[in-house]
Amino acid sequence: MEDKGINPWVSTEYSQPEYVRMIENIHALNENLIVRVEDFSLFYGDKPALKRINLSIKKNRVTAIIGPSGCGKSTLLRAFNRMNDLIPNVRIEGRILIDGEDICKKDTDLVALRRKVGMVFQKPNPFPMSIYENVAFGLKIAGEKDRARLDQLVEKSLRQAALWDEAGDILDRSALTLSGGQQQRLCLARALVIEPEIILMDEPASALDPISTAKLEALIYSLKKDYTIVIVTHNMQQAARVADYTAFLLLGELVEYDETRKIFTNPTDKRTEDYITGRFG
Amino acid sequence: MKRGERITNSILEGGLKLSALLAIFLIFLIFIFIFKEALPIFTNPGVRSEVDLRDLFASSVWQPVSDHPRFSLLPLFLGTLKLSLIAILFATPLALGAAIFTAEFAPRALKETIKPGIEILAGIPSVVMGAFALLTLASVLQGIFGWTMRLNAVNAGIALGLAIVPTIYSVADDALRAVPGSFREAAYALGSRRNQAIFRVIIPVALPGIFAGFMLGLGRAIGETMIVLLASGNAAILSLDPALSTRSFSATIAAELGEVVFGSTHYAVLFFIGALLFVITFIINLIANLVVERFKVRLAGVA
Ligand SMILES: Nc1ncnc2c1ncn2[C@@H]1O[C@H](COP(=O)(O)OP(=O)(O)OP(=O)(O)O)[C@@H](O)[C@H]1O
Ligand SMILES: [Mg+2]
Numbered sequence: 001m002e003d004k005g006i007n008p009w010v011s012t013e014y015s016q017p018e019y020v021r022m023i024e025n026i027h028a029l030n031e032n033l034i035v036r037v038e039d040f041s042l043f044y045g046d047k048p049a050l051k052r053i054n055l056s057i058k059k060n061r062v063t064a065i066i067g068p069s070g071c072g073k074s075t076l077l078r079a080f081n082r083m084n085d086l087i088p089n090v091r092i093e094g095r096i097l098i099d100g101e102d103i104c105k106k107d108t109d110l111v112a113l114r115r116k117v118g119m120v121f122q123k124p125n126p127f128p129m130s131i132y133e134n135v136a137f138g139l140k141i142a143g144e145k146d147r148a149r150l151d152q153l154v155e156k157s158l159r160q161a162a163l164w165d166e167a168g169d170i171l172d173r174s175a176l177t178l179s180g181g182q183q184q185r186l187c188l189a190r191a192l193v194i195e196p197e198i199i200l201m202d203e204p205a206s207a208l209d210p211i212s213t214a215k216l217e218a219l220i221y222s223l224k225k226d227y228t229i230v231i232v233t234h235n236m237q238q239a240a241r242v243a244d245y246t247a248f249l250l251l252g253e254l255v256e257y258d259e260t261r262k263i264f265t266n267p268t269d270k271r272t273e274d275y276i277t278g279r280f281g
Numbered sequence: 282m283k284r285g286e287r288i289t290n291s292i293l294e295g296g297l298k299l300s301a302l303l304a305i306f307l308i309f310l311i312f313i314f315i316f317k318e319a320l321p322i323f324t325n326p327g328v329r330s331e332v333d334l335r336d337l338f339a340s341s342v343w344q345p346v347s348d349h350p351r352f353s354l355l356p357l358f359l360g361t362l363k364l365s366l367i368a369i370l371f372a373t374p375l376a377l378g379a380a381i382f383t384a385e386f387a388p389r390a391l392k393e394t395i396k397p398g399i400e401i402l403a404g405i406p407s408v409v410m411g412a413f414a415l416l417t418l419a420s421v422l423q424g425i426f427g428w429t430m431r432l433n434a435v436n437a438g439i440a441l442g443l444a445i446v447p448t449i450y451s452v453a454d455d456a457l458r459a460v461p462g463s464f465r466e467a468a469y470a471l472g473s474r475r476n477q478a479i480f481r482v483i484i485p486v487a488l489p490g491i492f493a494g495f496m497l498g499l500g501r502a503i504g505e506t507m508i509v510l511l512a513s514g515n516a517a518i519l520s521l522d523p524a525l526s527t528r529s530f531s532a533t534i535a536a537e538l539g540e541v542v543f544g545s546t547h548y549a550v551l552f553f554i555g556a557l558l559f560v561i562t563f564i565i566n567l568i569a570n571l572v573v574e575r576f577k578v579r580l581a582g583v584a
Contacts (some may be wrong), residue, residue, distance in 0.1 A: 081470060111472045119470040125463035128486055128579060138471040141481065176579070187467070194472065 034059040034198060034228050035080065040094035040104075042075055042084065049075045051252045052094065057198075057245075062220060062229045064243030064260065066236060068275065071249040073232040077200050080230065081117040082110055098198070115142070118196035122203040124183035126175035126190070131167050134175045134186055138194040153193055161189035162219050181212025188219070192227075199223070201231040205238065217242050236276055240264050248272045315559060318552035321544075331546040337553070343517040343528070345537065345547045352550050354557075356517040360434070360527040364509060365502040367438025367523060368445055372498055375442070376449035377491065384457035385479050396454075403447030411511030414440030419512065426524070432514030434527040440508045445498040452497055456490020456576070457483060489576035496569035500562045506531040530554050 035057035042050040049072045057063050065073045075084065082103065084090045095102045103113055115138075126134050135154045136144075144150060154171070158164040163185045167178070175186055184204060191199060201220070205213040220229055220242050233239050239246050240260060247257040248269075256263060256272045267273045321328040322337075332352045340353040379399060383392045419436045422428070426435075460483050468478035484491075506529075514526025515536065534551050541548045 083466065083470060086466065086469065111474060114470055115472040121463060121466065121470075123463060125461075125467045127464060127467065127482060137468075137481075141471065141473050141477045190467075190471065 032059050033057065034099060035230075036095075036097040037076075037079075038095045038097065040079065040096055041092065042072075042079060043091045044087070045089045049252050050079070053254045055247055055254060055257050057228065057230060059228050060224055060226075061244040062224050062231060062242050063245045063247065064239035065230065065232045065247045065249060066234075066239050066275075067249035067255075069234070072252045073249055074202050076249065077119075077202055077230060077232050080198065080200055081114050081119055082108070083119065085110070115194050116196055117198045117200060118191035118194065119200045120184070120187050120191055120202070120204045123207050124180055124187055126178070126183050126186050128174065128176055130172050131175050131178070131186060132171040135189050135193050137190060142194065154189075157189040157193040158186075160192050160223070161185045162215065163189055179212070181208050181215060184208060184212070184216060185219070188216075192223075196227070198228045198230065201229065203232055203234060206234065213238075236264075248275060250275070312559065315552055315556045319549055319556045321546075321549040322553050325549070328546045328549055332550060337550070341519045343533075345541075345550065350547065352546070353519075354530075354554065356519040357528055357530050357533055357554070359519060359521065360513070360517065361503060361529040361531075363434045363521065363523055363527055364438050364441060364513065364529050365499060367435055368441035368502040369495070369499055371439050371442030372446045372449055372502075373495060376446045376494070376498070377453055379446075380450050380453035380457060380491075381479070381484065384454055385475075385483065399447050399450050402443065403451075405444075407444055407505060407507040408511070410440050410444050411508040414508060414512035428524045430514055430524065430526050432512060432526055434513060434523040434525065437509050437511075437513035437527065438523070440512050441502050441505055444505060444508060445501045448501055449494040449498040452494030453487070453491045456487040456494065459490065459577075460486045489572045489579075493569040493573045493576070496565050496572070500565040500569070503529075503565070504531055504558060504562050506535045510535050530558050534558075 033056045037053050037055050037057075040050060040053045041048060053076065065076060067073055078084045079092070079096060080098070080103075084092075092104055094104070096104055098113070098117065102108075127137065129137075132154055135157055136150050139150055139153060144153075155164060155168070158167060163182060166182060167186070175183065178186060184207070188199075188204075205216050208216065217238065220231065223229060224244075231239075231242065243260045245258065246260040246263040248255045248263065248267075248271075250271055256267055256269045258268070263272060264276055267276065273279075322332065322334070323329075331350065336352055337354050339355075340351060341355055342351040342353050343356050344351040379395060383395050387395065414436055415432070418440060419431050422436050422439075423431050428435075464482050464486055465478060468482040473481070509527075509529045510532040513528065513532065515528045515532060516526035517528040517533075518525050534555055537547070538551055541551060
């Protein structure tokens with residue numbers, strides 16, 4: 001073994017206490033990492049959209065994915081809940097581990113995966129049903145019939161999504177009568193009700209006005225104590241405001257991934273710097 | 282834009298506008314014509330002595346050619362009702378099943394076989410469909426159920442149903458395909474299984490469009506003539522029994538208008554029936570269109 005420094009199992013250069021501490025560190029690190037992307041590539045037909053991506057996402061943190069249009073942000077996000085499966089002729093390589101389990105396997109239980117990894121889309125897409133039915137949907141398809149429990153969980157998620165004050169009295173009204181910002185918070189409530197661990201958001205504020213956007217960002221901030229959030233955004237200020245970590249993608253490659261502060265003040269890669277200073281993209 | 286181009290454009294636009302207006306005007310003319318011919322029922326004393334409005338809806342016998350002609354629309358109304366009901370009951374499950382299957386479940390190759398297949402069904406002339414019911418279907422049904430009347434409402438209703446399957450199918454199929462992908466994605470992202478996504482989200486969203494297809498099919502069933510004429514037996518019997526021979530409004534007009542004395546009471550009554558059919562199908566189509574419009578507006582708001 002050449003590489004003694006990296007492989008503690010065969011190392012003779014560490015003292016016993018050092019060795020133990022190291023193992024503990026690895027464990028601590030693993031505890032906090034909820035998603036690990038390992039050498040992940042994705043192809044639409046023959047066209048590569050993601051190229052050998054490696055990154056890990058920390059639990060209870062907000063991670064932003066930024067990059068110019070078409071660089072693969074949505075594709076990467078949708079890989080986490082296997083939404084790309086809905087598109088024909090998609091091929092993947094590599095692995096994505098969530099809670100240590102490879103979700104890219106053929107026999108992955110997609111229903112369970114998507115209940116663990118919720119999603120909010122770019123355009124608000126509430127179902128054309130009542131507000132109540134929208135939020136209760138995820139519970140009902142899972143077989144929940146107890147009316148009292150449904151009521152209680154619907155209220156809880158609407159409160160979490162900061163929509164209860166506005167919508168608590170009009171639960172029977174069509175969700176389509178809500179404003180765009182309210183609809184997006186409703187979609188968030190709908191995703192929260194099944195208590196996912198991770199919430200994916202694909203440019204969730206791009207269809208919203210500044211006030212609704214500010215509300216949504218405050219919400220994202222408050223949600224991270226219970227959830228892990230991955231957000232795709234075109235808006236660099238937004239990434240800087242809400243995200244703890246930021247990944248910069250370019251042409252399907254992960255150029256840089258670091259603490260948001262570092263990415264925005266002192267990026268390592270020249271291309272990152274060019275992008276955040278607006279020199280291209 | 283160059284001047285010549287502008288002129289061409291305005292000529293083109295004007296021409297299109299003109300043809301649209303002309304079409305509306307012609308429909309209006311037809312409408313006027315039918316009502317004008319039916320008018321004597323309300324105005325002409327001679328006609329009114331033979332039939333008044335109460336007779337049309339209250340008595341029970343349709344016997345227009347006799348020494349004492351009787352003009353009750355009730356048996357015809359009941360016949361039309363029976364026939365369209367049977368047609369709809371037969372066609373709707375078939376057409377919807379096929380639409381849901383091709384829009385959501387079928388692998389592409391199968392989809393590409395079923396869709397044209399059903400469209401071919403739409404191309405079968407109704408006289409051929411009628412002949413099929415008259416010669417083949419009637420015998421099969423009689424063999425199974427042992428009805429005394431070989432030609433009856435069920436026989437004609439089923440043939441009618443086959444004829445309207447393509448109408449319902451294609452509108453329902455369009456409606457299902459028009460459901461924005463964003464709903465489908467939302468459903469799957471919440472952990473729906475395929476059946477749940479289809480039956481709890483996609484179909485409910487498409488329901489107004491599906492309903493419109495149903496209404497258009499109904500409108501066609503009410504107006505369709507040749508199949509009924511050939512396959513129903515054409516006896517104007519006042520009964521709800523589907524195993525009896527049946528006569529519809531449309532078949533009555535087709536069968537009797539050729540021999541009726543011009544300007545007679547019978548003539549006016551036939552046109553009155555025509556006007557009635559016109560109004561009924563107009564209302565049905567109107568409802569279908571309104572529903573489709575609202576459906577589109579509703580989807581446009583979110584798609
Ligand atoms: N369904 C698809 N079929 C084929 N190619 C696709 C499909 N979806 C995306 N792509 C391609 O994959 C690449 C990455 O697309 P993706 O949507 O992930 O980009 P993005 O970073 O989210 O862009 P944007 O900021 O515009 O949303 C693009 O080049 C795009 O053209
Ligand atoms: Mg995108």
